[in-house]
Amino acid sequence: MLVQAILKSKATGGVVTVLPSVTVSEAAKILSEKRIGTVVVSEDGGETATGILSERDIVRELAASGSGCLTQPVSAYMTRNLVTATQQDTVQDIMSRMTEGRFRHMPVVEDNKLVGIVTLGDVVKAQLTELAMEKDALQGMIMGH
Numbered sequence: 001m002l003v004q005a006i007l008k009s010k011a012t013g014g015v016v017t018v019l020p021s022v023t024v025s026e027a028a029k030i031l032s033e034k035r036i037g038t039v040v041v042s043e044d045g046g047e048t049a050t051g052i053l054s055e056r057d058i059v060r061e062l063a064a065s066g067s068g069c070l071t072q073p074v075s076a077y078m079t080r081n082l083v084t085a086t087q088q089d090t091v092q093d094i095m096s097r098m099t100e101g102r103f104r105h106m107p108v109v110e111d112n113k114l115v116g117i118v119t120l121g122d123v124v125k126a127q128l129t130e131l132a133m134e135k136d137a138l139q140g141m142i143m144g145h
Contacts, residue, residue, distance in 0.1 A: 001090065001091045001126050001127075001129075001130050002087065002088055002089065002090060002091070003085050003086065003087050003088070003089045003090075003091070003094060003108055003116075003118055004087035004088065005126070006091070006118055006122050006123070006126050007087065007108060007115070007116040007118070009126075010116070010122065014046075015040050015046065015107070015114055015116060015117045016030060016034055016036060016039050016040070017039060017040045017041070017042040017045065017046040017049075017114075018030065018039045018040075018041055018042070018053075018074060019041070019042070019043065019045070020041050020043060020050060020051070020073060020074060020075035020078070021073050021074075021075070022073065022074050023070065023071055023072065023073060023074070024053075024058055024061070024069055024070050024071070024072055024073075024074055024076075024077060025070040025071065027039055027053055027058070027074050028055075028058055028070070031055055031058075037054055037055050037056075037104060037105060037119070038052055038053065038054040038055070038104075038105040038117075039052070039053050039074070040052050040107055040114060040117065041053055041074055041075065041078045042114065046114060047113055047114065048112060048113060048114060049082055049084070049107045049109060049114045050075075050078075050080075051074075051075065051078030051079055051080045051082065052078060052079050052082060052105065052107065053074045053077060053078040053079070054079075054103070054104070054105060057077050057078070057079065058077070061077050079103075082107060083097055083101055083103070083106060084106060084107045084108065084109040085097075085106050085107070085108045085109070085118060086108065086109065086110060087108060087110060087115065087116075091123055091126050091127060091130075094106055094118060094123060095120075095123045095127070098120055098123065104119055104120040104121075105117055105118075105119050105120075106118050106119075
């Protein structure tokens, strides 16, 4: 299965982005309101991905420096060296990269443009769907259908 199939199966809410100047507090509020685990940081309002900020990043910084980090811009704590996927990447490939990198969200980029985001949950769901289809096909073959 390809990343493209995952993106097609997801709700069409788009990728939640914030400007690098948004405060960590504002980003945390967005994460809470939208019930998501990460925001993509974009200097141009969503066309390209400059960085990514996760709830884990916020918690780590709170533990390290206290609540003062909440008034700082997300650009101070975001991950800048993004690991991205393309729509033609396989589910197995991105699952491997997510596991090795110990992260749960991967922006999908085509021609340097942000086209979506894939989560570890999306990948697991895709794998389970694929396994269920294979199981049904094998049962059909065994039963002679």
